[in-house]
Amino acid sequence: MKKIVVALAALALGFAGAGPAAAAPNGVHSHCGKYICVMTAHHNRFVQDITVQTKDGLPGTLRSYWGKFHSPKVNAASHRWEVGYEQANAKLVCGGLDRDGRSIEDGICVSI
Numbered sequence: 735m736k737k738i739v740v741a742l743a744a745l746a747l748g749f750a751g752a753g754p755a756a757a758a759p760n761g762v763h764s765h766c767g768k769y770i771c772v773m774t775a776h777h778n779r780f781v782q783d784i785t786v787q788t789k790d791g792l793p794g795t796l797r798s799y800w801g802k803f804h805s806p807k808v809n810a811a812s813h814r815w816e817v818g819y820e821q822a823n824a825k826l827v828c829g830g831l832d833r834d835g836r837s838i839e840d841g842i843c844v845s846i
Contacts, residue, residue, distance in 0.1 A: 767842040772798065772829035776846050780820040786829035787812035795832040800824050807832070 760777035766789065773785040784798040788811045796813050798805040801824030805815045830840035 763844045763846065765842055765844045767839050769839040770796070770829055770831045770842055772827060772842050772844050774800075774827040774844050774846060776827075778820070779822060779824065779846060781817045781827060781846065783814055783816050783818075784827055784829070785812070785814045786831075788831060792833075794838065796829065797832075798827065798829045800827040 760775075762773060762775045764771055764773040766772075769790065770786055770788055773787075775782040781800060781803075784800065784805070786796045786798050788794055788796070791811050793809060793811050795807045795809055797807050798815050800817065801821035803817055803821070824846070826843040826845055828841055828843040830842070831838045
């Protein structure tokens with residue numbers, strides 16, 4: 735019983751020192767459609783990276799766009815684009831998926 739109490743106390747102290755991530759104006763946000771998920775890590779309007787991945791794990795041509803940023807198309811089931819600059823008027827980070835020359839899903843967006 736003492737081992738359980740000690741383990742729970744150590745776990746509680748670990749969480750206490752972590753700090754409230756939700757209070758910060760930055761974070762990782764995601765939104766999923768039927769076929770893809772779009773995730774972004776950002777600080778205010780400074781987008782640090784964009785990740786687009788298929789939900790089914792099958793390959794396709796992925797892309798992301800945000801303000802004036804348009805990623806090159808990548809043939810993969812998951813891809814991460816590093817962005818690293820701020821666009822003051824951009825409020826959405828979006829992604830899309832093409833397969834066999836057809837647009838399967840587009841306009842799946844994350845609000846920043």
